[in-house]
Each structure stands twice: as structure tokens, then as C-alpha cells.
Amino acid sequence: MSEADRLDSYIGHRFVPVTAMVEAGRLRFFHKAIGETNPALTKPDEQGRLPIPPTYLFCLEMLDAENPFAFTEELGVPIETILHAEQSFTYRHPVKSGDRLDFLARLENVAHKKGGALTFLTQRVDVTNQNGVEVAEIERTLVIRNGA
Amino acid sequence: MVSGVWQKDFPPITRATLALYAGASGDHNAAHIDSDAAKAAGFSDVFGQGMLGMAYMGQTISDTVPPERIRCFSARFVAITQLGARLSCTGRPVRKYEEEGEERIAINLEMTDQFGETKLTGHAVVAVGARS
Numbered sequence: 001m002s003e004a005d006r007l008d009s010y011i012g013h014r015f016v017p018v019t020a021m022v023e024a025g026r027l028r029f030f031h032k033a034i035g036e037t038n039p040a041l042t043k044p045d046e047q048g049r050l051p052i053p054p055t056y057l058f059c060l061e062m063l064d065a066e067n068p069f070a071f072t073e074e075l076g077v078p079i080e081t082i083l084h085a086e087q088s089f090t091y092r093h094p095v096k097s098g099d100r101l102d103f104l105a106r107l108e109n110v111a112h113k114k115g116g117a118l119t120f121l122t123q124r125v126d127v128t129n130q131n132g133v134e135v136a137e138i139e140r141t142l143v144i145r146n147g148a
Numbered sequence: 149m150v151s152g153v154w155q156k157d158f159p160p161i162t163r164a165t166l167a168l169y170a171g172a173s174g175d176h177n178a179a180h181i182d183s184d185a186a187k188a189a190g191f192s193d194v195f196g197q198g199m200l201g202m203a204y205m206g207q208t209i210s211d212t213v214p215p216e217r218i219r220c221f222s223a224r225f226v227a228i229t230q231l232g233a234r235l236s237c238t239g240r241p242v243r244k245y246e247e248e249g250e251e252r253i254a255i256n257l258e259m260t261d262q263f264g265e266t267k268l269t270g271h272a273v274v275a276v277g278a279r280s
Contacts, residue, residue: 033172054206063174088222
């Protein structure tokens with residue numbers, strides 16, 4: 001089986017689910033890392049809860065995953081050959097500190113481009129909160145630099 | 149909100165920026181924090197996490213729009229961000245329309261470095277009012 005066929009055979013593969021906690025202390029560290037000072041993000045609401053920055057769902061999944069690089073490792077792709085190509089978030093419901101989120105990911109698509117030099121892997125992640133409410137959909141596309 | 153150009157400038161990317169972001173984001177990919185690992189992977193040195201650039205792009209949106217009004221946000225990673233890069237992001241509202249019973253604005257975003265090289269392009273949709 002060629003490497004392209006091998007990766008194609010993973011389309012629909014479901015990754016190990018991840019449960020993540022949204023914690024105020026970790027959010028403050030993230031604010032520091034990106035220089036976030038906007039009170040709309042850094043000031044707790046009346047219940048003492050913080051909202052999350054627009055890209056933070058991506059981080060939560062990696063922070064609490066047993067293996068943050070499961071996406072590439074479960075497919076047998078060396079991490080040093082990959083780059084992030086595209087990322088998208090669709091937000092359905094606000095997420096705040098104190099929430100517990102479940103991330104369910106599957107391999108949505110595999111695309112081979114530039115005569116096989118590049119392979120694009122697209123993963124779709126459905127995120128639900130502790131009440132079973134769908135809070136977001138995430139899509140991430142990684143590119144494998146074949147021969148790198 | 150729908151008119152004008154949004155603009156935000158960011159401090160130069162340092163090794164400390166990349167290390168802090170790695171720790172805070174949970175992305176411990178060594179190519180961003182360990183020069184030896186970056187070189188072994190064929191890069192000249194450590195380079196910026198794509199998601200750091202997207203986080204900056206997100207700030208450009210959330211500086212103008214309350215975070216709970218952002219409906220979707222996507223980015224393409226066009227080029228690697230080198231150490232020392234001074235990134236700036238512009239957002240251009242391009243369209244106002246009705247969707248799912250609310251008024252929404254579509255915004256095109258672009259992140260460039262000090263040489264004008266495009267690093268990320270992005271797109272976002274925000275609601276004009278709070279969700280009822």
C-alpha cells in the first residue's frame with residue numbers, strides 16, 4: 001500500500017476523545033503569553049467566570065490531552081514533517097472558566113497536492129460542554145511535507 | 149463597526165514569546181522552542197507557532213467586538229513567522245447581512261510582518277447585537 005493510500009484509509013478515523021477543564025489560572029497565563037489586556041477577556045463576570053479568547057479551544061484540547069500530538073501520531077506521521085495549514089472555529093455557545101468540555105475528533109479528509117509533495121489532513125472536532133450543549137465545531141488542516 | 153479598518157500592532161517575536169506561548173497553549177512542539185529540534189527538522193531556527201499568529205488575529209477582533217459575538221473565525225497559515233518579526237493585523241469589514249435571525253458582519257483579516265509579507269489571512273463573522 002502506498003503512503004497516500006495508507007493515509008486515505010484513515011478517513012473517518014475517530015481520535016481518542018479529550019475532556020478539558022476551562023481554568024481561570026491557565027487563562028491568565030494565556031493572556032500573559034499573548035499580551036491580552038482587554039477587560040472584555042480579563043475581567044470576570046458577576047459569577048466570577050472568565051470568557052475564553054477566540055482561539056483558546058484549540059489550546060484546551062492540547063492542554064488536557066493525554067497525547068497532545070495524537071492527531072499525527074495515531075496516523076503514524078512524524079511531527080517534524082508537518083505544518084499547520086488552516087484552522088477554523090464555529091462558535092455555537094459561550095464557553096467560560098469552570099466549564100468542562102468534551103472534544104470528539106475525526107479525520108474528515110485527506111488531500112494529495114503538488115504531485116504528492118504535500119498531503120493535507122483535515123480534522124473535524126465537535127466540542128460539547130458539561131450540560132451536553134454543543135459549544136463549537138473546530139476544523140484544523142495540517143500539511144505533511146513529504147520528503148522533508 | 150461595519151466601516152473603517154481595524155488595525156493592531158504586536159511586539160517583536162522573541163524566543164521568550166514562543167516559550168510562553170508553548171507553555172500557555174499546550175503546544176509543546178519543539179520546533180518552536182528548541183533551536184536544535186528546529187534545525188533537525190530543516191528550519192534555520194525556531195519559528196512562531198501558527199496559532200500564536202491566529203491568537204493575535206483574534207485579539208484584533210475581540211478588541212472591537214465582545215468575544216461572545218464572534219460566530220466564526222478561520223485562518224490560513226501562509227508563511228512561517230521568523231524570530232524578530234513585528235506583526236500587524238488589519239481587519240476589513242466587507243459585508244453586512246442577516247443570518248440565523250441576527251445582523252452579522254463578515255470581516256477579512258490579514259497579518260503581515262514589518263516587510264509587508266503576508267503571514268496569515270483570516271475571515272470572521274460577528275453579530276452586531278447580543279444573541280437573544
